[in-house]
Amino acid sequence: MALTAETESRLYRSLRAAAGAAAHLVALGFPTAVAVLARPGSSLFSWHPLLMALAFSFLMTEALLIFSPETSLLRSFSRKVKVRVHWALQLLALLCALLGLGIIIYNKHLNGKPHFATWHGLTGLLAVLYASGQCAGGVLLLYPKLMKNWTLAKLKLYHATSGLVGYLLGCASLMLGMCSLWFTTSVSNAYLYRKRSQH
Template identity: 95%
Template sequence: MALTAETESRLYRSLRAAAGAAAHLVALGFPTAVAVLARPGSSLFSWHPLLMALAFSFLMTEALLIFSPETSLLRSFSRKVKVRVHWALQLLALLCALLGLGIITYNKHLNGKAHFVTWHGLTGLLTVLYAGGQCMGGVLLLYPKLMKNWTLAKLKLYHATSGLVGYLLGCASLMLGMCSLWFTTSVTSVSWYLAMLCPLLTSLVIMNQSWIACSVLSPGSSYDAHDTERAGATHLMPASVGMLPSTGLIWRRQDRSCHIPGEKGRESPLTQEAAAGTALPLVLRRQLGQ
């Protein structure tokens, strides 16, 4: 027997919530395990894996999950608060990454070893530089007037897309680090495979969240009710009057009403009876008070 659209959507949201909860646990559990393994303070090198795990497994993951409607730890807070916490976590992640990079560079210098000659080293350097550029790009979202020829929605789209690339680079760097001699000597057998699954799991969760956000932000996108809510896209409503994507309806924010375009520029109000037979996103129905 086929599932109804409502049941299927509820099941999908439950799976996303479960995956998000698992991502939270992994984001905290992985750096904890690395701390036990590295024993920070036992040597200069011991701080490198801990700082990188904190940066890319914990801080950056939480900074992105903060916008998830299902699993955000700040669901009841306003978007403005979430943005500020996102900024703080990303800056902390960048600081930890810079410290980790500086420590491993200095440690190699003390031991007379070559710098950035492995895939892990090269990917790590690229990731840290990319994270710095991504944080600088985030300034444009705080001050969108600096980019007069770009709409805010387009800036958010590019920031979300490039942020996903940066996060995947960080996860790739962590996985390459787990292939190093230091890690494979200490972690073997099934434990090694479980450790490798940690960044894979969080990557899948973040990719799914980013894909939904980007599909809503993309020009001409056809998002549905649940996509809109999952991406937290209520702020994407037209500021005053505008065409609603995928509905063909005109939205007027002043009186919270939808109108059906007619001939010669005429419009007819969308009644509740007519709205019931349309594919209006749920977030719009709430705006209309239906």
């Protein structure tokens, strides 16, 4: 049985809305879980996973979803407002990422451990550097007259495409962080603690 165009359109919108809601939940849920595991303030290192999860999972995801017609939390606002909020969220994400990077560099220095010796560390460094460049490129979109040889449409396309690459780098770093000794130990300890408290 074939679907009518109207039913197919409704189904498509519903699936996009459900996927968007799931994206918002994961964007908030992952940093929340990391905060529970890391217990920020318990050590200098404890701030690193939280700040990076806030930067790449929550703030960047929300900054991207602002432009989604089905899932934006600012659907009824003008494009100009959405662009400004996107810019503010990306700037906050960059600040969190730079702080998280600075903390891990200082923590490794204090403990005499090598810097950027794992795939997680290398990918994380690349993601933060890429995000810095991407934010600089975003400033050019606020002032397109500075780029006289480029059309605004091309600048927007390059910024959006490049931004997705940066977002994927950040997500890859988070996923590699979930394979780290700290994360796997923290999850195991939390699981064992919960299991013991149930008996």
